[in-house]
Amino acid sequence: MPEPIITFTDFSFRYKSQTEETLKHIDLTICKGEKILILGPSGCGKSTLGNCINGLIPFSYDGEIKGSCIVAGLETRKANLFKLSSHVGTVQQDSDAQFIGLSVGEDIAFSLENNAVPRNEMLELVDRAAETVDMEGHLKDVPYDLSGGQKQKVALGGVLHNDVQILLFDEPLAALDPQMGMTAVDLIDRIHREQDKTVIIIEHRLEDVLFRHVDRIILINDGTIALDTTPDELLRSDVLKEMGIREPLYISALKNAGADLSLLKDLENAEALDISPVKNLIAEHFHKNEPSLEKLESTGEVLVEVKDVSFDYGGDYSLDDMNFTIREGERISVIGKNGAGKSTMAKLLTGIIRPKKGEITFKGQNILEMSIREIGRLIGYVMQNPNQMIAKNIIKEEVELAPRLNGFSKEETDKNVEEALRMCDLYPMRNWPISVLSYGQKKRVTIASILCLKPDILIVDEPTAGQDYRHYTEIMRFLEDLNRDYGITILFITHDMHLAIEYTDRSIVFSDGNILADDYVYSVLSDKETIKKANLKETSLVTLAEKAGIDPEKFIHAFIEEERRQRTDGK
Amino acid sequence: MENRLFINLKPGTTFLDRLTGKTKVRVFFVLIFLLIATWDIRFIAPLFILSIIGLVSIRPNAKKMTVALIVILLLNLFNLLLMFLVEPDYGLGVVGGSTVIFKITDFYIVTKETMWYFLVRLMKFMATFIFSLTFIQCITPSEMAAGLYSVKIPYKVCTIVSLAFRYIPDITRDFNNIRISLQARGLELDSKRTGIMTRLKQYILILAPLVITSFDRVGMVANAMDLRGFGKLKKRTYYAEHEDTKGDKIMAPIILILLALFLGIVACLIIWPPAFEVWCPWIK
Numbered sequence: 001m002p003e004p005i006i007t008f009t010d011f012s013f014r015y016k017s018q019t020e021e022t023l024k025h026i027d028l029t030i031c032k033g034e035k036i037l038i039l040g041p042s043g044c045g046k047s048t049l050g051n052c053i054n055g056l057i058p059f060s061y062d063g064e065i066k067g068s069c070i071v072a073g074l075e076t077r078k079a080n081l082f083k084l085s086s087h088v089g090t091v092q093q094d095s096d097a098q099f100i101g102l103s104v105g106e107d108i109a110f111s112l113e114n115n116a117v118p119r120n121e122m123l124e125l126v127d128r129a130a131e132t133v134d135m136e137g138h139l140k141d142v143p144y145d146l147s148g149g150q151k152q153k154v155a156l157g158g159v160l161h162n163d164v165q166i167l168l169f170d171e172p173l174a175a176l177d178p179q180m181g182m183t184a185v186d187l188i189d190r191i192h193r194e195q196d197k198t199v200i201i202i203e204h205r206l207e208d209v210l211f212r213h214v215d216r217i218i219l220i221n222d223g224t225i226a227l228d229t230t231p232d233e234l235l236r237s238d239v240l241k242e243m244g245i246r247e248p249l250y251i252s253a254l255k256n257a258g259a260d261l262s263l264l265k266d267l268e269n270a271e272a273l274d275i276s277p278v279k280n281l282i283a284e285h286f287h288k289n290e291p292s293l294e295k296l297e298s299t300g301e302v303l304v305e306v307k308d309v310s311f312d313y314g315g316d317y318s319l320d321d322m323n324f325t326i327r328e329g330e331r332i333s334v335i336g337k338n339g340a341g342k343s344t345m346a347k348l349l350t351g352i353i354r355p356k357k358g359e360i361t362f363k364g365q366n367i368l369e370m371s372i373r374e375i376g377r378l379i380g381y382v383m384q385n386p387n388q389m390i391a392k393n394i395i396k397e398e399v400e401l402a403p404r405l406n407g408f409s410k411e412e413t414d415k416n417v418e419e420a421l422r423m424c425d426l427y428p429m430r431n432w433p434i435s436v437l438s439y440g441q442k443k444r445v446t447i448a449s450i451l452c453l454k455p456d457i458l459i460v461d462e463p464t465a466g467q468d469y470r471h472y473t474e475i476m477r478f479l480e481d482l483n484r485d486y487g488i489t490i491l492f493i494t495h496d497m498h499l500a501i502e503y504t505d506r507s508i509v510f511s512d513g514n515i516l517a518d519d520y521v522y523s524v525l526s527d528k529e530t531i532k533k534a535n536l537k538e539t540s541l542v543t544l545a546e547k548a549g550i551d552p553e554k555f556i557h558a559f560i561e562e563e564r565r566q567r568t569d570g571k
Numbered sequence: 572m573e574n575r576l577f578i579n580l581k582p583g584t585t586f587l588d589r590l591t592g593k594t595k596v597r598v599f600f601v602l603i604f605l606l607i608a609t610w611d612i613r614f615i616a617p618l619f620i621l622s623i624i625g626l627v628s629i630r631p632n633a634k635k636m637t638v639a640l641i642v643i644l645l646l647n648l649f650n651l652l653l654m655f656l657v658e659p660d661y662g663l664g665v666v667g668g669s670t671v672i673f674k675i676t677d678f679y680i681v682t683k684e685t686m687w688y689f690l691v692r693l694m695k696f697m698a699t700f701i702f703s704l705t706f707i708q709c710i711t712p713s714e715m716a717a718g719l720y721s722v723k724i725p726y727k728v729c730t731i732v733s734l735a736f737r738y739i740p741d742i743t744r745d746f747n748n749i750r751i752s753l754q755a756r757g758l759e760l761d762s763k764r765t766g767i768m769t770r771l772k773q774y775i776l777i778l779a780p781l782v783i784t785s786f787d788r789v790g791m792v793a794n795a796m797d798l799r800g801f802g803k804l805k806k807r808t809y810y811a812e813h814e815d816t817k818g819d820k821i822m823a824p825i826i827l828i829l830l831a832l833f834l835g836i837v838a839c840l841i842i843w844p845p846a847f848e849v850w851c852p853w854i855k
Contacts, residue, residue, distance in 0.1 A: 054798060055798075056794060056797070056798065059797070060793075060794060060797055081797055081798075082800050082802075082803040085797075085798055085799065085800050086800070090798045092791065092794065092795060092798075094791050096741065097788050097791035097792050097795065098791065098792070098795035099737075100734070100737065100792065100795060100796060100799075101713070101737075101810075102580055102711065102712055102713050102733060102736065102737055102811075103580070103581075103713075103811075105810060106713055106810050106811055109810035110796075110799050110801075111799035111800050112808070112810070113807055113808050113809060113810055114799060114800040114801050114802070114803050114804065114807060115800060115803065115804065116804050116806050116807055116808050117808060118808060119808055119809070119810065119812065119813075119814075120814075122808065122810055123810075126810065140581060142580045142581065143737070144740055158799060159798075159799065350755055351755075352751050352754075352755070371761075372751075372754045372755055373754060373755070373757050373758075373759060375755070376754070376755035376756055376757060377757075380755070381752065381755050383748065383752050385784070387780060387783050387784050387787065388745060388748050388749050388752065388780055388784055389749070389752050389780065390779075390780055390783075391749075391753065391776045391777070391779050391780055392779070401756060401776075402756035402757050403757075404757075405753075405756060405757030405758055405759070406756075406757035407757075449756065450756070453756070453757070
């Protein structure tokens with residue numbers, strides 16, 4: 001009989017500032033050595049559950065606890081944060097903010113320093129932890145030189161000391177690109193196996209976590225445990241879609257084909273999955289939906305032409321001889337790992353930085369002769385974090401800001417603002433304070449505040465970062481409508497392959513400052529060479545297509561079209 | 572990275588760089604105390620020369636240093652000029668005596684004593700500044716935290732110092748992002764095109780989102796620190812504080828001597844208060 005290490009018994013929690021309970025009557029037992037995924041949409045209470053385990057509740061967040069929560073033999077309510085922290089190591093979502101030290105070594109040592117461990121012992125412990133997380137060569141590196149994935153590794157290294165028995169990861173993948181995400185999931189798995197720790201991962205990116213085996217998935221919805229089961233059982237059920245969590249793509253494809261998933265074993269692992277019982281079904285379904293081979297070239301007017309553009313940051317990093325065009329009405333995904341040149345390209349297009357050589361034109365005009373402000377009226381740039389864009393308190397004032405700064409007349413301002421607010425479904429809320437809005441609504445405010453300048457092109461940086469599937473869908477459908485109904489050209493800068501597949505037609509892939517590919521999404525994502533060179537993650541659709549003996553490119557194409565049909569029908 | 576100000580995050584390799592934070596902080600404090608305690612050029616002049624030797628010994632970026640030194644020198648000279656304009660015979664009271672060099676008007680009389688006082692003052696202030704600059708240049712923020720802790724400053728205060736250095740570059744980056752996004756929306760920050768008042772108002776526009784993003788960060792940082800046991804014990808150790816090197820062993824008695832000198836000077840000033848604050852060779 002495995003020994004329980006975390007036990008919730010009829011546990012409820014209500015934040016002091018809220019009237020309703022965030023967690024309701026939770027009964028849950030987690031045993032020593034288990035690897036658990038806690039899954040659920042944003043706001044379901046999964047992070048709150050995590051904070052109850054590591055002790056931030058009730059010690060940092062005030063509220064009312066009912067029932068009992070015992071972690072490593074301690075009733076959390078009666079213990080204290082420091083006692084709990086020697087049993088539970090927590091890695092949080094924001095890998096940058098939780099990096100407290102001024103070097104890798106210091107950050108890993110932080111908890112040792114707080115425990116007044118003598119320095120000579122500390123050195124050895126830090127070396128060992130750094131080795132476990134593959135950061136031993138970086139002890140002297142400063143945080144500003146590290147990638148998000150490296151910071152995440154350091155954060156993990158920093159909580160491995162003192163025989164911590166439980167490792168808690170609160171949305172560890174949120175800020176990572178697909179490749180780093182895979183490395184992180186693999187590292188967590190290795191530590192789980194080698195060090196015999198109990199691992200709890202809180203995430204909504206199911207497919208990414210399932211890259212490595214988990215023992216049990218606990219699905220939280222609306223503050224209660226909706227399901228507590230094995231990954232295979234969960235994937236067979238239809239509960240994910242109902243709860244607004246994204247199914248792994250290969251599972252969606254199998255379900256589209258009408259495959260009976262109870263016939264399949266190892267469903268959680270696309271690589272190991274044996275599809276022979278349903279192989280014919282998949283092939284049949286594919287041939288029924290086989291897309292026409294004819295490629296539809298975009299025929300819109302050429303808006304932007306980038307010719308032989310090079311840029312040099314002065315270090316070992318540069319962009320070389322970029323060439324591409326953007327046509328009216330296109331939906332383009334700009335993909336590549338962090339630091340590959342995506343943001344540099346966006347900065348070049350918006351005039352924030354200027355190329356060393358080459359030419360960028362907008363409808364034939366040379367934009368290199370224009371100011372940032374002038375370019376801003378042609379090409380709008382929506383930043384990733386809406387909090388970094390919002391300067392006013394009231395929605396309408398925020399949207400009015402750009403036309404006012406640009407010296408539009410009163411009538412024109414009012415007209416543009418009203419139009420932008422209506423396009424973004426914000427008109428009825430125009431007098432609301434921005435502080436009460438959700439993240440997705442804030443995002444729409446920032447988009448409205450750009451649209452009121454009537455730019456022809458929107459560049460949207462990571463529109464869905466840190467969003468669960470429901471909010472993700474909400475934002476992306478809105479952008480889809482803007483594109484379809486108002487003909488606005490949109491460039492998505494993203495490392496989310498799903499986003500590229502679902503919502504864009506063309507992909508430009510960056511790698512080490514070069515454009516590696518510029519083609520239809522399905523062609524790019526089925527090209528193994530490109531995926532490998534750009535350090536991207538191969539989509540599970542390719543794996544599935546190969547198993548079924550179908551050309552991956554056509555298979556993805558068919559899948560995209562089918563999903564889009566379902567989306568339009570569902571509306 | 573341009574945002575790293577004057578701070579070094581990685582320890583250097585010169586003699587001063589290699590000392591422990593403990594020694595660096597102590598040497599710095601005792602030298603500054605000495606400078607504050609005395610107006611006697613027989614102490615100040617050697618300290619001034621020492622400060623220059625110290626600065627040169629850490630082989631700083633010559634261009635940056637020259638700029639900093641010139642700016643501070645000009646500021647000090649300006650300060651002296653203002654002092655002269657307001658009270659041209661200030662030196663007489665503190666030096667004692669009155670030797671006229673020449674008269675500009677009946678009010679503005681240049682005396683040897685005032686000039687002497689200005690010389691001492693300039694040297695004292697420049698030495699203070701150069702010591703501080705050397706100190707900042709040869710210490711990493713973590714060593715500074717460890718050093719302050721070693722002189723019995725509560726570690727929570729010390730940590731604030733190193734945290735500030737840790738997050739300043741992040742906040743600068745946020746600031747730049749916000750500025751850029753507002754510029755793209757039409758904010759004109761070009762000094763040639765807008766007046767100073769408008770520009771000030773526009774910078775306030777940037778501050779609102781900056782404050783909100785920074786508050787978000789503060790919450791997360793606080794949680795991250797709590798979860799790793801910050802504040803658990805009354806004492807703390809420092810990873811950045813290495814064992815004493817040979818240099819530290821050499822410096823330990825020197826610190827004691829300097830401290831004794833400081834105490835001696837203060838004691839003398841209390842027991843035999845001098846008639847005039849500033850010693851001057853030709854006044855007996």
